[in-house]
Amino acid sequence: MKNIISQITMKELEQITYRALQESFSEVMSQMLLEMDQAIAEGRDKKRFELKDKRNLTFDSIFGHVSLRRNYYFDRDTGNYVYLLDQYLAFDGGKNMSPIVQELGIELAVTGVSYCQAEGAMEKLLGYPVISHEGIRQQLLNTTVKPREKETIKQDVLFVEVDGLFTKSQEKNRKSKELKIAAVHQGWEMNGKRASLIDKRHFIHRRELPFWEEFEQYLMDTYEYDPVRHQLVINGDGAKWITSCREYFRNATFVIDRFHIARDIQSIFREYPRRRSIRRKFEACDANGFMIELNTAVGTLDHEGKEQQLEELISQLSQYPESLRDYRERLREKGIDTEGFRPMGSAEGTMSVFARRLKNGRSWSDVGLRKISDIMVALKDNLVVEMIHGDLQSEISIGKNEEQEKPPKYFVEKLTKQVGEATRNNVAYLHQSIHKPVVAALKGLRGF
Numbered sequence: 340m341k342n343i344i345s346q347i348t349m350k351e352l353e354q355i356t357y358r359a360l361q362e363s364f365s366e367v368m369s370q371m372l373l374e375m376d377q378a379i380a381e382g383r384d385k386k387r388f389e390l391k392d393k394r395n396l397t398f399d400s401i402f403g404h405v406s407l408r409r410n411y412y413f414d415r416d417t418g419n420y421v422y423l424l425d426q427y428l429a430f431d432g433g434k435n436m437s438p439i440v441q442e443l444g445i446e447l448a449v450t451g452v453s454y455c456q457a458e459g460a461m462e463k464l465l466g467y468p469v470i471s472h473e474g475i476r477q478q479l480l481n482t483t484v485k486p487r488e489k490e491t492i493k494q495d496v497l498f499v500e501v502d503g504l505f506t507k508s509q510e511k512n513r514k515s516k517e518l519k520i521a522a523v524h525q526g527w528e529m530n531g532k533r534a535s536l537i538d539k540r541h542f543i544h545r546r547e548l549p550f551w552e553e554f555e556q557y558l559m560d561t562y563e564y565d566p567v568r569h570q571l572v573i574n575g576d577g578a579k580w581i582t583s584c585r586e587y588f589r590n591a592t593f594v595i596d597r598f599h600i601a602r603d604i605q606s607i608f609r610e611y612p613r614r615r616s617i618r619r620k621f622e623a624c625d626a627n628g629f630m631i632e633l634n635t636a637v638g639t640l641d642h643e644g645k646e647q648q649l650e651e652l653i654s655q656l657s658q659y660p661e662s663l664r665d666y667r668e669r670l671r672e673k674g675i676d677t678e679g680f681r682p683m684g685s686a687e688g689t690m691s692v693f694a695r696r697l698k699n700g701r702s703w704s705d706v707g708l709r710k711i712s713d714i715m716v717a718l719k720d721n722l723v724v725e726m727i728h729g730d731l732q733s734e735i736s737i738g739k740n741e742e743q744e745k746p747p748k749y750f751v752e753k754l755t756k757q758v759g760e761a762t763r764n765n766v767a768y769l770h771q772s773i774h775k776p777v778v779a780a781l782k783g784l785r786g787f
Contacts, residue, residue, distance in 0.1 A: 358466065364402035372396075376409045376424045383423060388412040391420070399469045400437040436470060441726060444475040445482070449714045452696065478726070480706065484713050485723040490538065490562050492569055495675060497562070498524050500683065501575035501584075502596075502690050507702035516705075518697070518712065519544035519580065521554055522689045523561075527681045534681060541689070541716045545709070550580050551587040566590060570675060572666050574683035577655045585659065592669055594683050595662040597621075603652050607645050611636065626663035630656065692719075 380390065393408040409424045409432075425432045434441075440461075447457035454472035462468045470478075500522040505515045520543055524536040542557045544550050558564040567590075574594040575581035584591050604621060608614040613632065620629040633653050640646050656663065667677040693715065697708070717724050 361403040361466065365400070365405050368400060368402060368405050369407045372405075372409070372424065373407055375427070376407075379423045379427055380410050383412075387415050388421075388423065389415060394422070396422075396424075396432045398432065398435050398437055399440055399467075401439050401443070401465060403465075403467065405437075438726070440469055441478050444470050445479050445714060445724075446718065448475050448479060449696065449711060449718060452699070453701075476707070479714060480710050481726060482710065482714065483725045484717045485725055486560065487722060489560070492562050492564065493525050493537070495568060496526070496570045496572060496670070496680075497558070497564075498526065498683065499571055499573045500685050500689060501573060501581050502687070503578060503580075504690055504693055504697065506697050506708060507700075509702045509704045509707075516703075516708070518693070518708070519550055520689065520693065522685065523558075526679060536685065540720050543712050543716060551584055555587075570670065570673070572670070572683065582659060592666050593659060593662050594666045595656070595659065596687075597682070597684055598687050600652075600656075600663075603648070607640070607649050607652070608636070611640065621663070624663060624665040624668075626660045629663055630660055 389412060391411050391413055394411045395406070396409050397404065397406045399405075409422055412421050412423055413419075414421050422432060424430075430438065444457055444461060447460050448454050451457050451460065454475050457475050458468075458470065458472040461470065502520060504518045504520060506518055508514065508516050520541065522539060522541055524539040526537045527534045528537055540561060542554055544553055547553060548556070555566070566588075569590065571584075571588055571591045572594060573581075573584050573588075573591050574596055575584075576596045576599045582593065585593050600621065601618075604614075604618060608617055611617070613636070617629070617632045617636070620632050630653070633649065633656070637649060637653070638646070640649065661669065666683065667680050670677050670680075693712070696711070696715065697703070703711075714724060716722070
């Protein structure tokens, strides 16, 4: 028995079994579609839909190639020729690929690093070339994201992390474009010592309006937001378009992003004798003490470039020194309970996720950048993406949807039975007597 087993490797066994099961499932899919097509034909409005003939349907699925002949009708009301099976299933047979393959290609293209990598990953996963990288790109361009119903704000504060990401443009004489992004959440929840953000959502500026005006409209559309009642805590760096939130929102508490200030302190005061004292004042959110330390250091540094950098830092922070204070203390002064609130500063983490896909030497058209960023947000925010096929729409359910209807029990039971039958038919060993060596049967499937 040991000699028999040694004739085949685990890798070969897995590949052979996978190919056999793919063939089995392709047969099951084809048979189920034929049965559905027949049921539609028997139950259709025969006065309206005239059966003309049968036409081929061939498409790539996650199981492999599926082929069958389905009914073709003439619609007497509209004067058009239609495939009722395609309409009932919200499926465009002319695309030659299943919705799952389309979804998989788009998701791999967005979560991976390139369209080409998504093409290669699908071929490696499914065992055969399914769709080209350009085909994946076209599928992504042909999508739209559905907004969710407005969310209830659980407390009187929304937390906003804002930053910009520069991406290369494909347009001539245009070097780069800044993608302005805001991450919004409703606080933190603890799981042991680990904190996670509550109901995190993402907003990308479309340049249709000034950033904060467009962002406020997003808040109105996404949340049951009341600009009089609800407070915004906005964390970001010193870019003018970010700090202008202080003028636009009366209910905003602006917090300077501490990551950037800590980086500047490290760069300017690396060998400075009072570096630790300066850092302690900063970490304690002592705005007055920190600004005094910075001003005291002017003229004492040993490098002209560092002196200039320090002067620029002082000039920047002097415009909004209150942003160095602990925002929770500032909220308590307004009578807001801050229990459970934690330090801000997840903007850099958000940017790194977008940067991994959108930067690294890649250049984008305006349409391509907008579409892929839309799908990235949909994946992160658990939104529904619509794939448009002419007059047909099929939805990509990115996350779990507890309200989604279950498939009819009849088809579930039918599929379960047919899968077993098709598998036995395609794996010859299952027809043999018990204890008969499997190696010969598996070797016969090597060309599968």
